[in-house]
Amino acid sequence: MSETVGDRLTQVARNGTPGLLTLILVLFSLAPYNFPGSAQLVPPLALMAVFHWGIYRPDLLPGPLAFVLGLLQDVLSGGPLGMWAAVFLLVLVVTASQRRFFLGKMFVVEWLGFALVVPVVFLANWIIGSIYIGAIVDPGALLIQGVLAVAFYPGLSWVMSIVRRMVGRI
């Protein structure tokens, strides 16, 4: 079987889509939204992508890539270096190992799974962030951010499942 250029291109497109989508979400979560408290409240959109692809196509979002994307989020946001890198990798590994539980279930199960992951992630962020700046971070903003992350998940998950089906076809 010889591979044509077209085959190679579709393969690249298929393998690159989840990473590219996560990258775009990293960038969009850092854009200046200019509403009160936006910098503190915009939920980590890329975390949702990592969770989603961890369940459905962990083969297309390898751990090192999730790590690099998390690191990019750390660097651009100016926060603690390595925090999101560790979080993305851990969330990916945990969801990918539990994916059999989620597959074929109703969406609510996936959503509940995400709602379980978020408090753990935000508690870890709170501890790491407080150590990083050397003062206790106000947990209020993190709490609202966490709630918003859970609230935004269905919408983003829906968009990503459309993309996933498109990827599955090529």
Next chain:
Amino acid sequence: MRTPQGNVLKVAVPLRNLLQRFAFVLLIGSAFALMLLGRFDNAAVERARLGIVDAFTPVMDVVSRPVSAVNALVRDFREVVELRSEVARLTEENDRLLQWQTVARRIEAENAAFRSLLGAKTETSSFLIAARVVADAGGPFVRTVLLNAGRQDGVAKGQAVVNANGVVGRIAEVGERAARVLLLSDLNSRVPVVNERSGQRGILAGDNSEWPQLIFLPNQAQVQPGDRIVTSGHGGLLPPGLPIGVVAATGDGVVRVQPLVDWHRLEFVRVVQYDLPKLDGAADGER
């Protein structure tokens, strides 16, 4: 929602698993190593950070444009809704400002006359570099924004960043094309200021809340709500007299300053390239 799974997953040979586990441990370890390294200001880490920020600023510039277009649309809509009350408010403000204009003209003429009498040196020149906020980064831990101007535009570490209302913050990191601004509200922000009414000096210290605190005041009782706070120019980083905010509350021994800058409307800012007065006797004559 079943998807056809790749064959890759089925051919998971033990060796591959072992390698993956090793890579995982390695990556987690390096993440924690980075957290430690980032905690202590490491020059190499700093350089790498700036390099990445530099590379991604043009991308962030593109990404932030549709976002700011939507922001502008929302603002336009709100402005149309509030048009009548806004016109009334502006008319009133205009009347008041016209009175101030007369006063300002008189004082300006007076000042010029006094200056020529004294032979005082005029303010050192400052040059403004316009920049756009491309990322409202920070999250819950730091209060910073990224600008699409850097060393090649003349931006340098420590320079003041202002918008039409007043001081926004200070340049904390500079790359070739990008710069990170430490906002006045950040926990690490310390700006020497002076109370315009009493001439008292103090330090404006951010604490991650929207209203920074005024600390190291010689006598707290002399501060009253409504006092205007401006930069003092001490330390030579910021030019003196840039408007910062007004004293909002003085309760419990904590003096809070409400910045003139609206944190939620930071889009275009200017970086103040300020030449520190040389030590020829003129430096102390400003305030």
